[in-house]
Amino acid sequence: RTSVHRLTSGQVVVDLQTAVKELVENALDAGATSVDITFRDSGVEAIEVKDNGKGIDEGDWEGIALKHHTSKLASFADLAAVQTLGFRGEALSSLCGVATLSMVTSTAATAPKGTTLSFTSAGACVPQKKVARERGTTVKVERLFEHLPVRRKELVKNAQRELGKALALLQAYALVNTGVRFEARNVTKGKTLVQLKTTASTSLRTAFSYIFSPKDLPSLLDLDLTIEVPTEKSVMKRLEDAADESTVIHVKGLISKPSTGHGRTAGNRQFFFINGRPFQPAKARRLRVAKAVNEVYKSFNANQFPCVVADFQLAPDAYDVNVSPDKRTIFLHSEGNLLAALKQELSRFFDPQQA
Ligand code: ADP
Ligand code: MG
Numbered sequence: 001r002t003s004v005h006r007l008t009s010g011q012v013v014v015d016l017q018t019a020v021k022e023l024v025e026n027a028l029d030a031g032a033t034s035v036d037i038t039f040r041d042s043g044v045e046a047i048e049v050k051d052n053g054k055g056i057d058e059g060d061w062e063g064i065a066l067k068h069h070t071s072k073l074a075s076f077a078d079l080a081a082v083q084t085l086g087f088r089g090e091a092l093s094s095l096c097g098v099a100t101l102s103m104v105t106s107t108a109a110t111a112p113k114g115t116t117l118s119f120t121s122a123g124a125c126v127p128q129k130k131v132a133r134e135r136g137t138t139v140k141v142e143r144l145f146e147h148l149p150v151r152r153k154e155l156v157k158n159a160q161r162e163l164g165k166a167l168a169l170l171q172a173y174a175l176v177n178t179g180v181r182f183e184a185r186n187v188t189k190g191k192t193l194v195q196l197k198t199t200a201s202t203s204l205r206t207a208f209s210y211i212f213s214p215k216d217l218p219s220l221l222d223l224d225l226t227i228e229v230p231t232e233k234s235v236m237k238r239l240e241d242a243a244d245e246s247t248v249i250h251v252k253g254l255i256s257k258p259s260t261g262h263g264r265t266a267g268n269r270q271f272f273f274i275n276g277r278p279f280q281p282a283k284a285r286r287l288r289v290a291k292a293v294n295e296v297y298k299s300f301n302a303n304q305f306p307c308v309v310a311d312f313q314l315a316p317d318a319y320d321v322n323v324s325p326d327k328r329t330i331f332l333h334s335e336g337n338l339l340a341a342l343k344q345e346l347s348r349f350f351d352p353q354q355a
Contacts, residue, residue, distance in 0.1 A: 012094035016043045016144060016155060016162040017169050019099070022091035023139050024173055027051035028180065030137065033200055037170060037184040042159040045142065052136040055107035055114075065092040065101065065123035092139075096123045098151075100142040106133040121147075167195050171211050172271045172278035174198045175309055178207045204254060204309060212269060216307065219260035223310060225251040225349055227341040229334055249338065251345075253309040255293075258300035258350050269307040276311060292339045296346045 013019050020037065027035045030053025040046040056064060070089030095101050096119045106114030114133025118126045145151040155162060167184060174182040174196060184196040198210040209217055228246045253271075272279040272289050279289065289310075297306045348354050 012090045013098050016047070017165040019095065019141055019144055020047060020166045021169055022095070023047065023049035023141070024170065026091065026139070027053055027137070028173070028177060030054050032136065033179060034181045039163060039184070039186040041188050042163040042186055043144065043166060044156055044159050047141045047144070048138060050136065050138040052134065055135050055137055056105045057107055061117055061125045061127060065096050065119045065125060067093040067123065093123045095141055096121055098148060099144045099146060102140045103137060104131060104133050105137040106135050108135055111135040168268070169278060170196055172273070174211060175204065175207050175271055176273050176276050176278065176311060178202060178204055208254060208309065219257050220254045220307065221257050223251060223253040223255045223349070225345045227251065227345045229338045229341050247315060247334070250313040251342070252311050252313060255308045255310070256306035258297065271309045273311040275313055288335070288339060292343050293346065296343050296350070299347070300350050
């Protein structure tokens with residue numbers, strides 16, 4: 001039983017980045033305005049995510065790390081319109097299977113007191129002791145993949161690269177969640193290195209300037225596109241209520257002015273989102289969108305790449321995040337049509353004279 005649990009858990013939490021992603025999404029779902037991420041020994045020893053969200057009520061402790069326990073989805077019908085980042089109730093359960101999970105949590109009713117909770121590998125909760133804690137939750141994941149020797153070895157060997165991937169994802173969350181303060185640090189051999197620090201701000205521009213150089217800001221345009229994407233017939237048939245033959249998508253964010261290229265280095269400053277949910281870096285689907293944007297940009301500024309932050313705002317039934325256990329794959333209906341329409345509108349955005 002336990003080993004089966006460990007194997008299936010390994011499909012939800014596949015690496016350091018997905019572990020961090022699940023913890024940060026939970027903090028955001030809890031309404032946090034401040035999220036502190038601490039990597040110990042680049043995450044190899046532990047990852048801690050501390051938030052000031054609503055905390056977890058005592059009545060929920062028992063269930064939270066059990067498989068498919070979620071407080072976020074009341075019924076199956078909610079799935080199409082899910083607003084929270086999590087909804088499958090698999091992350092904590094999986095983390096128990098692949099690491100040692102513990103928490104401190106406190107709610108408005110209990111603050112300034114909280115309780116430490118530890119969990120068995122099967123997800124059973126063991127309340128420990130009362131401690132001082134303001135409202136919020138700190139989740140600690142120790143020795144990721146400790147019982148999966150091959151994965152563990154990979155993690156240890158590639159610790160720096162894995163940390164880099166996790167930090168890139170945190171940059172994405174920090175950009176798109178402008179109202180939330182983020183801080184990430186790595187503690188190695190007693191030395192603390194701050195890796196990312198933002199303050200809750202009101203604009204994407206400000207958030208961008210916390211993460212990247214403020215000197216870049218004047219060279220960025222506010223991206224604001226409205227694109228109409230014809231819906232493919234096959235998709236129409238599957239969506240019972242699809243009365244419209246097209247979907248309207250807003251694309252909002254920032255993009256380099258065509259006159260100011262950023263060479264190849266801009267590649268690590270390209271962030272794409274669907275309704276505030278980051279596309280995973282280096283994933284095929286994300287790359288197709290990036291490729292479309294880069295192609296258009298290059299037609300105005302040869303051999304240069306833009307910085308880009310783009311959130312695709314679309315109806316929940318126009319995409320599907322529920323296709324893989326780790327929610328990495330976001331499936332866009334009518335993707336070909338979307339990319340074509342995107343290219344056209346982006347060209348027009350850069351050159352309004354264009355018909
Ligand atoms: P999901 O996010 O899909 O609901 P998870 O396994 O990630 O499933 O979390 C299980 C439940 O634990 C959540 O539904 C939520 O009620 C609770 N939870 C987890 N992390 C936090 C947090 N940081 N603050 C408050 N509640 C949390
Ligand atoms: Mg979750």
